Amino acid sequence: MAESFIFSIAESLTAKLASRAYEEASRVVGVYDDLQDLKSSLSYVKAVLLDAEQKQERSHELREWLKQIKLIFYDAENVLDQVDCQTLRKQVVRAYGTPKDKRLDRVAANRDKFGLQTIAVDRRVVHRREMTYSHVIESDVIGRDHDKEKIIKLLMEPSLDNNDGSKHISVIPIVGIGGLGKTTLAKLVFNDKRVGESFPLKRWVSVSDDFNIKSLILKIINPLSDFASSTNAPGGQQNLIDLQIEQLQHRLRNMLEGRKFLLVLDDVWNEDRVKWVELQHLISVSAQGSKVIVTTRSQSIASMMGTVANSYHLKNLSPKDSLRLFVRWAFKEGEDGKHPDLIMIGREIVKKCKGVPLAVRTLGSSLFFKHEIQEWEAMRDKEIWNLPQKEDDILPALKLSYDEMPSHLRQCFALLSLYPKNHAFNSFDVAPLWGAAGLLPLQSKDKTMLEDAHQYLSDLMTRSFLHNVVDCGTFYGFKLHDLVHDLAVYVSKDVCQLVSSNTQDIPENVLHLSFVENGLPYNSIKTSLQGVRSILFPVDNQGASEAFLNAWVSNCRYLRYLDLSNSTCETLPESIGMLKHLRYISLCNNKRIKRLPNSICKLQNLQVLRLDGCSNLETVPEKLRKLISLQRLEITTKQSILPESDIAKLNCLEYLCVQNCVHLESLFVGTRLPTLRTLEVTASASLKSLPLDTHHFPQLETLGISGVVNEDWLYRSEDTNAVLRLKTIVLYKMVTLPHSLQRxxxxxxxxxxxxxxxxxxxxxxxxxxxxxxxxxxxxxxxxxxxxxxxxxxxxxxxxxxxxxxxxxxxxxxxxxxxxxxxxxxxxxxxxxxxxx
The missing domain is CATH 3.40.50 (Rossmann fold)
Incomplete structure (x- = not known):
């Protein structure tokens, strides 16, 4: 599965090699010519990667070639990252060899024997699902009566005229993840007797693979036109295909003129608004009250096409309806009453499906004719993705949406598999993970890492991959549906690994490790794991020990992301300063650590340092100012005075959290933080003053306050021109709301x-x-x-x-x-x- 990311890695390498920063750095350390050679070899092999990705399943030799290329790319990324480390630039060649030593030119030369085509841009063909049809047996559908009535009510509402007096065709989008039953709901509505009486002319069009205007016109004029390309098609239908689009649009307009019309566009993926507007204009000749129903997985498509106040977001089935549907597929009619013991197990199996009808059907149908308790228990205990899957089962249905995403977004989505199910994500945590992995665009003055991450999250959200999204303006909160989480684990299995007591082996060359249990054996480390870039302990109260640090961290010299949240170590080794690639380190909620080694300030690539919840930390490290790349700093300390002059010299600092600093009496009085965008101050009972004005915080957009008994310390300038331009305020554990918020x-x-x-x-x-x-x-x-x-x-x-x-x-x-x-x-x- 990792080879599906290889084109994205090549693009990232190409962008870095083309940047002025890398060109200057390579001249400083004397590897400019070698980087140019790498650039040439990379260009040569990159041209055929997309074709190779699509053909690899048919050739073991091609898969092995891609694996070699991938490993060389990983090495090249490490070398380029080393060039970017300010303090080691002159030691790059001596310690790690030159990019010429990476063998890319020799391995790339083998590309010609595979007959690969040159494809420059990632416009991969996504194999859509089969065409749908409008027929449905209503008695087979469970739990959608309420949804059906809601949609019918929207259909029956009168349409409004546009401002220019022209007719307005209402468009009702039905949105949800794959397998949720959008098409089934649309069928129920389409075939309802009341709808048939209200709309004399109805058409069901399965869009799926392409929003081609000529094809759509054909399907609307003649529902049988899907079959018109076959050699047995009647002559009249064949003649329609032979017509030019100008003639077809005349026929369409003549057919619709003055007639009340219902059009269902099922499974729409097109995001080209021009094509939609073109079709909209063609059907606008129909009578007042004509309607369009659109089913789609994408909220952005729904927003583009919809005209009703809200898209109809289809919800999951209730547990009761899920069980009824499961029984329908697992037993012959009336047989379920003979097997109460199986029904009890079935309730547990249904929980896996989280209310997604297609998942319920997949599991239920796989148990049809199986009446042994052991078989049902095995199903209950097995992950859904390990089951055999037919073309119309849940895995292909969800993976279809994944395959449609651009490669950079697929990589970002895959990394979300490092967290357990039902994890509450926020964009402040996702952004540094993606950034440390090199998945976000190169930083520029125009856009921050968080803004880039927000764009990617927005893209995932519009594709229905995110669940329970909370838009807080300057950041997002969200979860993953359990089945979507399972998909993330499935597609990332060669790149990411969740390590538990059940883990038999860790794949070679894995990049990201997530430890989800305590007490795992850390004393044997494979040489092949020295290339690990991310280590996480994402489960509450499951943290790393000093034994883990000694056995693993010091061996993983390419680490970029190290999350030691809830760890039990009393100190960090001095050697932590040797991890020059590190972008992120968290000691969040470590209750034992008292001091940090000063060597941590040698990490000049470090972007995030989290010391929040370290209630016994006596002092933060000296010389924080040396962390020249630091963007986010979270502190809990026993100090009464923070090293404010050092913090003020952090010219990239955007996020600052001061949490539970019980002895802290003042904060940044007379100190200016010109780049800070987010400030969080929580449970600091001794705090007497905090300057909140544009003189001290000219870029501040988000303010979080927790546990403040009164607002006397919220110092406010009398200068009305100095009032902050806050966009987001988050208040936790307050007895009253600060009156100053009116400002x-x-x-x-x-x-x-x-x-x-x-x-x-x-x-x-x-x-x-x-x-x-x-x-x-x-x-x-x-x-x-x-x-x-x-x-x-x-x-x-x-x-x-x-x-x-x-x-x-x-x-x-x-x-x-x-x-x-x-x-x-x-x-x-x-x-x-x-x-x-």
Whole structure:
């Protein structure tokens, strides 16, 4: 599977070699000519990589050739990274050899014997699913009655005229991940008697592989035109294909003129708005009230095509409906009553499917005619991806979306497999992981690493790969659906490895390791694992020991990402300063460590240093100013004074968190942090002052505050021109909201109020936040009500209330006594609990 990423690696290497920074660095260390040779060999082999990727399954020899190329690319990446290490530039040749030693030119010469074609741009052909049809047996569909009625209600609503007086065709997108039942729902609606009576003319068009206008016109004019290319097609249909598009569009317009028309476009992947607008213009001659239903996995496509207020996001089946569907596929009709013991196991099997109907069907049908308890238990205990899969089962359905993604996005998605299921991600943590792996574009003055990561997350979100997304304006929170997580594990199996007590072996040349259990044997390390670039301990209270550090970390000299969260080590080895490639190191929540070696300040590539939750840390390292690449710093320390002058010299610092520094009395009084964008200050009870103005924080956009009893320390300049232009404020564990938040009314777009357990009322001035787009209220059980004038928040796009008992009762959608006060808000998400 790793060979599917090889073109992306080649592109990354090419970009680095072409950059001025690498050219200058190579001249400094005397390897300029060698890098030019590498550039030439890389260009020669890169030209055929896309073709090789697509043909590798048919040739063992070609797979081996790609494996050799991949390993050479990894070595080349390490050499280029070493060139980029400021302190070791002159030692590159002596310690690691030159790029000419990497054998790329010799291995690349073998490309010609495979008959590979030159393909310069990644426009891979994705094999879409088979064409769909409109027929459905309604009694076979379970749990979609409510969804069906919702869509039919939208169909029956009158269409509105456009501003120019022209007719408006409403477009209703149905959005969701593969296998969720979008097509089935559209079929139920399409075949409903009420819909047939309301729309005299209906057409079902399976789009799937291409949004070709001529093809679409043919399918609308004649539903049988899918078969018109066969030699047995009737003459009339064959004649349609022979017509020019000008003649076809005349026929289409004549057919639709003045007739009320329903068009279903199933499985749309096209993101070219020009093509959609062209089709829209052609069908606009139909009668008032004509509608289009679109099924798609992409929210961006839904937004582009949709005209109703909200896309219809199809939800997962309930556990009860999932079990009913499972029984339907696992037993002959009426036989399930004979096997209550199997039904009990079936309940556990259904949990794997997480409400995705296609997964339920896949597992249920694989047990049809099998009535042995051992067979059912084996199914229960086996990962879904290890089961045999037919073309229309869940793995091909989900992997289709994965295969469609550009190669850089596939790599980023694969790295999410390093975290356990149900992990709560945020973009502040994902960005450095992707950045350390070299998957984000080369840094520029115009765009930060976080902004690049946001773009990639947005791309994944529009493809329905992210679940429970929370858009906080300047950062995202999200989860992965369990089946999507399984897909990430499946596609990354040669690159990423989750290590547990069940792990038999670790693949050679694996790049990323995630340790998900304590007490694993660390005393035997393979030579082949010295190239590991990422080590994580992502599970709470599962951390590294000193034995692990001694056995593993010092051997992995190319480490870029080292997450030692929840570790139990009392110190770090002095040799940590030798890990020159390191971009990220976290000692988050280590309760035992007291000091860090000063050698940590030799890590001039380090972008993230996390010391938050290190409650016994007596002092932060001296000479922090030497960490010239540091972008993010999180600190918990017993110090009463931080080394502010050093921190102020960190010219790349964008994110600063000061957490539980109980002895800290002041913070950055008279100190300026010109590049800081995010500041988080939590539970610092002794803190007496904090300057919050543009003189000290000219770029600050996001402010997080937790556990502040009063706001006296929130120093505010009297200069109105010095007011911060905050976009996001996150408040944790507050008893009241700081009155000073009013100062940001014209710029504040996102407000998060979380775990404020004693908060009873929201201030009425909250309604003055004229720019507010997103309001999140989580875990505030005593909060009684929202401001009476909440209707004044005319910019409010989303209101989310979760785990707020009293608010839920009053504002429950449709039935709560105060629901009318917020029903005008475009998006509302009001739930008793996170899982409701």
């Amino acid at each position: 940001y009314a014209s710029t504040l777009q996102t407000l998060v109020i979380s775990r404020c357990y004693e908060l009873e009322v929201l201030p009425e001035w909250l309604s003055n936040l004229s720019a507010l787009k997103f309001l999140y209220i989580w875990g505030c059980p005593k909060l009684m009500s929202l401001p009476r004038d909440i209707h004044r928040l005319t910019s409010l796009h989303l209101l989310q209330i979760i785990n707020c008992t009293k608010l839920y009762r009053k504002y429950e959608p449709q039935v709560g006594e105060c629901w009318p006060m917020i029903s005008h808000i475009k998006h509302t998400d009001i739930r008793k609990t996170w899982n409701s």
